Amino acid sequence: MADRLRKIAVEEAFIVPELAERLRDFSNSPSLSLDKLFFGPLYGGKLRLRERPVLEDLLDVENQRLAEMDRLGVDMQVLSVTSPGVQMLDADTACDVSEIINDRLADIVHRRPDRFAGLAAFAPHAPKRAAREIERAIGQLGLNGLIVNSHTNNEYLDDPKFYPILEAAEAHDATLYIHPRAPSDLMAGALHSYGIESAMWGYGVEVGTHVVRLMTSGVFDRFPKLRICIGHMGEAIPFWLWRINNINAKGQRAGLCPKTELSMQEYFLRNVYITTSGMEDPLALEYSIRKLGADRVLWAIDYPYEASASATKFIEEAPLDPEVKKKVAYKNAEALFHIAPAR
Known part of the structure; x- marks a missing residue:
């Protein structure tokens, strides 16, 4: 009998009641944010993808979630606060709630280090305080990385105002997971209809745009050791990478794009990692591994938004070389x- 495959799922959502209550209040506000189309029903307790409301799955970590992990042979989940995290709160409240999230997450990880790791939350709209929280969460609490839900107030991490966050992430060797939320107002116009603002299309467009901004702006020249992780088989960037690289090179020669030390492909292959979350396509997996290398692709479920059983079956049955599959x-x-x- 073949050895059982160890499995660590790396984009797995949870929430604390203090944040859920605030986001429930937001869902009842007059805001026109595209996020409300999905998160209004979620925080109102009306969104069901399985037997019980998704909000209950997010609030539960050590009961039904852990039982499902045991049943399916998922050894660990890397937990992170669900989108949109604290980024829709005012800056001071977001900082305070981030500390609560990180303290609770550290407690979970310390109780069950064999089953859970955690990505620290922070408030991007308070960059200096966010940098201090990163130092506390990684240096003192011992969390495993960082989570940000793409744009904050329609602004992206290539803006120099956010450099304290990137500097802290690089200094603490903490990978920054950029998770989706609904597209910013800068690109939301065409995405209001047919449900395409969310995971069907808009989420990938949002995060893909964010990462391309980081590459083209020269952020990775300033922070060469910064590591970014993105989900959903790379938010389509691996499939566009040749064209992104080619057009950017032409643009730099013509003076239309900022000069950078490396090419776009070199940055992506040096600074960016991808996960399989919500993309159970064997051909996409094969392509991504061949394009990026087996060291840069990680398995994920996207719990509780995607089904653990199908995601687990996907990696177990993936037609990969055994050593590649372990990676x-x-x-x-x-x-x-x-x-x-x-051990």
């Missing part, structure tokens, strides 16, 4: 998020 299933996660190997 994708758990070894890359151990390396990228500082998770101790199983």
